[in-house]
Amino acid sequence: MQSKNHILRDVLAYIFDEQLIGRHMVFLAGPRQVGKTHLARTWLAQRHCNKLYYNWDDINVRRTYLADSRFFESDARMAGIKDPWIVFDEIHKRTRWRDILKGAYDIFANEFRFLVTGSARLDLFRKSGDSLVGRYNLFHMMPLCIREVIGKKPPHHFLTEPDADRLRKTFTDMMAVPISSEVEDGYHELLKYGPFPEPFLKQNSRFCRKWHLDYISLLIREDLRDISRVAALDKIENLVALLPKRVTSPLSMANIAREIEVAHTTVKLWLEQLKRLYLVFPVAPWSKKISRALTKEKKWYFLNWYYAPDGAAKLENMVASCLYRCCKVLTDQGYGRYRLQFLRTLDKKEIDFVVCRDEKPILAIEVKKGDTSVSKSLLRRETYFVDSPTIGVQLVEKRNILKKYDDCTWVMSVERLLALLA
Numbered sequence: 001m002q003s004k005n006h007i008l009r010d011v012l013a014y015i016f017d018e019q020l021i022g023r024h025m026v027f028l029a030g031p032r033q034v035g036k037t038h039l040a041r042t043w044l045a046q047r048h049c050n051k052l053y054y055n056w057d058d059i060n061v062r063r064t065y066l067a068d069s070r071f072f073e074s075d076a077r078m079a080g081i082k083d084p085w086i087v088f089d090e091i092h093k094r095t096r097w098r099d100i101l102k103g104a105y106d107i108f109a110n111e112f113r114f115l116v117t118g119s120a121r122l123d124l125f126r127k128s129g130d131s132l133v134g135r136y137n138l139f140h141m142m143p144l145c146i147r148e149v150i151g152k153k154p155p156h157h158f159l160t161e162p163d164a165d166r167l168r169k170t171f172t173d174m175m176a177v178p179i180s181s182e183v184e185d186g187y188h189e190l191l192k193y194g195p196f197p198e199p200f201l202k203q204n205s206r207f208c209r210k211w212h213l214d215y216i217s218l219l220i221r222e223d224l225r226d227i228s229r230v231a232a233l234d235k236i237e238n239l240v241a242l243l244p245k246r247v248t249s250p251l252s253m254a255n256i257a258r259e260i261e262v263a264h265t266t267v268k269l270w271l272e273q274l275k276r277l278y279l280v281f282p283v284a285p286w287s288k289k290i291s292r293a294l295t296k297e298k299k300w301y302f303l304n305w306y307y308a309p310d311g312a313a314k315l316e317n318m319v320a321s322c323l324y325r326c327c328k329v330l331t332d333q334g335y336g337r338y339r340l341q342f343l344r345t346l347d348k349k350e351i352d353f354v355v356c357r358d359e360k361p362i363l364a365i366e367v368k369k370g371d372t373s374v375s376k377s378l379l380r381r382e383t384y385f386v387d388s389p390t391i392g393v394q395l396v397e398k399r400n401i402l403k404k405y406d407d408c409t410w411v412m413s414v415e416r417l418l419a420l421l422a
Helices: 036-046 059-067 073-078 097-108 120-127 146-150 164-175 181-193 197-202 205-227 233-242 253-260 264-276 312-332 414-418
Strands: 025-029 053-055 085-089 113-118 136-140 280-285 299-302 338-344 350-357 360-368 391-396 402-405 409-413
Touching: 025 036, 036 053, 036 085, 036 113, 097 113, 113 120, 120 205, 136 312, 146 181, 164 391, 164 402, 181 197, 181 312, 181 414, 197 205, 205 233, 205 264, 233 253, 233 264, 253 264, 264 280, 280 312, 299 312, 312 338, 312 350, 312 360, 312 414, 391 414, 409 414
Parallel strands: 025 113, 025 136, 053 085, 085 113, 280 338, 360 391, 391 409
Antiparallel strands: 280 299, 338 350, 350 360, 402 409
């Protein structure tokens, strides 16, 4: 395991790769307290640019900008290095923040580099008019994964293979490599303490419980209010309290709406806002070329599986979160458009998760608490994924399980697959 004081984050391996970003600004979005500020300060220290960190929550930074819109220039030039990096943290909370960044970039793009960190609004503004087109690359810093906490990274990610044959061969080769006891330890610790750095590193049950309770409160009472005009915060807290028992099934917004006594459209709006805050995320149903498939209701999971009920629900939520993170990371790196979906038909045939790349399924996953008998839906998945050969994996909460069936179908211990994900 890595040092309990610091975990090296995978995102560092690609967000500053000039082959990927050119000279664009780097936008780093992600949940509150996921480690964005720590990463930014660490990067500046490595580049000898410690003084070039500016937090726009600091009133002194805002006053300095009002007095001189080029306030960072002198510090950057006096650093005495080529291409000094400048960090603007939380600038997205300011009015006209895009104009501020556009002005800075247009003047100094050939001399300085810019890292901009933030959360909900930083990821949201692309959905509307964007005056920064062609000036930035957006990346996501997600919660911890097994590989980060054990300090190990595979040389190649199997889900980036360009065709089905190579995908299956690479995956089969990876299955032949034994996993270490560190992988099992990392899995159990993440399952227990959750994937956010502070409670994970602390590894104290009381601290962890208190941290997670406070996190929900801060998210709703402060961050949600910052991105919306929602006044009924008590009802949103009630909505969040109802979600844990529903994480494994398609969510009926109409039923939720009746329970908290609001309109169906209001529940939909609130869930989207909670998604922007990285508290929850949706998994949509796969329905292409499938008769009698569910096409409307989504599953909703917590990004932090600590909030899911213990047992099968928490296990499924953890797998969902790790797959969702993987899809975000691989999409950010330019390997394709990865999406996480699920399959369920009206006659109860189901596959828990389907990873798609550019609208084609490439990985189908079932999650079972202890059942090592391979799922019939998984074995017959070619019925649903016509012309899209996939890897099929059934994950179980049992140690030392690794079985292979026809058509690249596997049953394995859950940590074995999670340790391979980006």
